[in-house]
Amino acid sequence: MKIFFNRISKHPLGAxxxxxxxxxxxxxxxxxxxxxxxxxxxxxxxxTGVLIALMLxxxxxxxxxxxxxxxxxxxxxxLIIADIxxxxxxxxxxxxxxxxxACSLLICAFVLYFSGTHIAASCILPALWCCVxxxxxxEIMLLMSSPLRLSATVxxxxxxxxxxxxxxxxxTSMALPGLNIAITDxxxxxxxxxxxxxxxxxxxxxxxxxxxxxxxxxxxxxPSIIIGNSLRIVLTVLFYRLWGEVVLQNTWxxxxxxxxxxxxxxxxxxxxRLFRFDEKTxxxxx
Numbered sequence: 001m002k003i004f005f006n007r008i009s010k011h012p013l014g015a016x017x018x019x020x021x022x023x024x025x026x027x028x029x030x031x032x033x034x035x036x037x038x039x040x041x042x043x044x045x046x047x048t049g050v051l052i053a054l055m056l057x058x059x060x061x062x063x064x065x066x067x068x069x070x071x072x073x074x075x076x077x078x079l080i081i082a083d084i085x086x087x088x089x090x091x092x093x094x095x096x097x098x099x100x101x102a103c104s105l106l107i108c109a110f111v112l113y114f115s116g117t118h119i120a121a122s123c124i125l126p127a128l129w130c131c132v133x134x135x136x137x138x139e140i141m142l143l144m145s146s147p148l149r150l151s152a153t154v155x156x157x158x159x160x161x162x163x164x165x166x167x168x169x170x171x172t173s174m175a176l177p178g179l180n181i182a183i184t185d186x187x188x189x190x191x192x193x194x195x196x197x198x199x200x201x202x203x204x205x206x207x208x209x210x211x212x213x214x215x216x217x218x219x220x221x222x223p224s225i226i227i228g229n230s231l232r233i234v235l236t237v238l239f240y241r242l243w244g245e246v247v248l249q250n251t252w253x254x255x256x257x258x259x260x261x262x263x264x265x266x267x268x269x270x271x272x273r274l275f276r277f278d279e280k281t282x283x284x285x286x
Contacts, residue, residue, distance in 0.1 A: 013111075013114050013115060014056055014059040014060070014115075014119075015056075017055065017056075017059075017107070017110075017111055017115075017123060018052045018055065018056055020107060021048070021051075021052055021055075021107065021126050021127065021130045022048065022052060022130075024103070024130045024131055024134075025044070025045060025048040025129075025130040025134055026045070028044075028130065028134035028135040028137075029041040029044060029045050029134065032044070032137065037138075039194075039195075040137065040194050043194040043195050043198055044129075044133075044134050044137065044194060046198055047129065047194075047197065047198045047201065048126070048129060048130055048134070050198070050201065050202065050205075051125055051126035051129055051130075052126055054122070054126075054205070055119075055122045055123055055126050058118070058119065058122040059115070059119055059122070066116075067112070067113060067114065067115065067116045068116075071112055071113070071116055071117055072112075072113055074112060074117075075109045075110075075112040075113035076109070076113075078105050078106075078108060078109035078112065079105075079106065079109040081105055082101075082102040082103075082105035082106045082109060083102070085098045085099065085101055085102035085105065086098070086099055086102040096136075097132065097136065100131050100132040100135055100136060101131075101132060103127075103131040104124075104127040104128050104131040104132055107123065107127045107131070108120050108123055108124060108127055111123045141190050141193065144190060144193070145190045146172075148190060148222070148225065148226060148229070149172040149183045149184070150171065150172055151226045152183060152226050152229040152230045152233060153169060153171070153172045153173070153174060153183050153233075154169060155226060155227070155230040156174070156229075156230040156231075156233035156234050156237075157169035157174050159230060159231075159234050160174075160176070160234060160237055165237065165241075172184075174233075176237060179237070179240060181233070181236075181237070183233070192225075192257070192260070192261055193225065195261075196221065196224075196225060196261065196264060196265070197221060199265065200218060200221045200224075200268055201218065203268070203269065203272060204217050204218045204272070207272045207273075207275075207276055208272075208275065208276065213275050213276075216275060217271060217272050217275045220267075220268060220271045221268065224264045224265075224267045224268040224271070225264050227263070227264065227267055228260045228261065228262075228263035228264030228265075228267060229260050229264070231259075231260070231263045232256050232257070232259055232260035232263065235256060235259065236248075236252075236256055239252070
């Protein structure tokens with residue numbers, strides 16, 4: 001850690017990039033704290049810390065060299081695009097996202113001009129997280145909730161029909177003999193998505209070395225959540241048939257919610273093990 005801070009002290013611009021992103025993230029987290037969404041705000045800030053640390057790690061191990069004329073021209077182009085986005089009329093979400101993307105492009109243009117393409121590329125993900133995802137956390141989550149609910153409902157209905165339980169699925173609702181189930185936003189797995197993203201991102205960093213394998217593995221975050229939620233719904237129906245309405249009470253609901261997270265995490269880690277095997281095989285072939 002001491003070596004890391006000694007190196008970053010020799011890169012004042014890197015420290016400035018990190019501070020700037022940290023300020024943007026904290027300002028986006030304040031409304032979440034005020035609204036009482038402490039858990040989501042703390043998890044998002046933790047993810048911010050991880051992303052900034054990875055960005056700074058790339059910076060301190062990268063050989064410093066001045067930006068080329070092409071990189072500086074590209075930076076000016078990004079700056080112009082950011083200005084255009086910032087001047088667009090804003091209105092309710094998602095139109096106001098133009099301002100958020102303008103802020104992200106502004107930071108990336110700044111990094112590209114002074115530190116080059118490699119450092120700018122490492123800045124893209126933390127910039128999008130701090131400037132786009134966090135300020136519009138609630139709106140983005142609501143947008144994602146609908147496809148998550150629909151996918152989990154379709155998959156769980158298919159599994160139940162496969163095991164011989166008659167299910168009529170309509171949208172995000174299922175009709176079974178003696179039981180009707182509606183998959184709401186709270187039941188879509190969206191409340192656990194922040195924490196799952198953080199855990200999955202850290203797991204990907206630990207399990208893989210190359211960016212390609214990290215990206216491929218991380219792409220399975222959403223499918224893992226959908227499958228985990230579908231298994232939770234199937235278990236709810238099966239337990240209801242065994243023990244009745246007690247399964248629908250709050251205690252059971254919360255317990256099965258934790259089971260969903262465990263299922264999703266195990267599925268995600270199992271996929272990561274498969275990718276690790278393929279990654280090692282690819283390295284041996286080379």
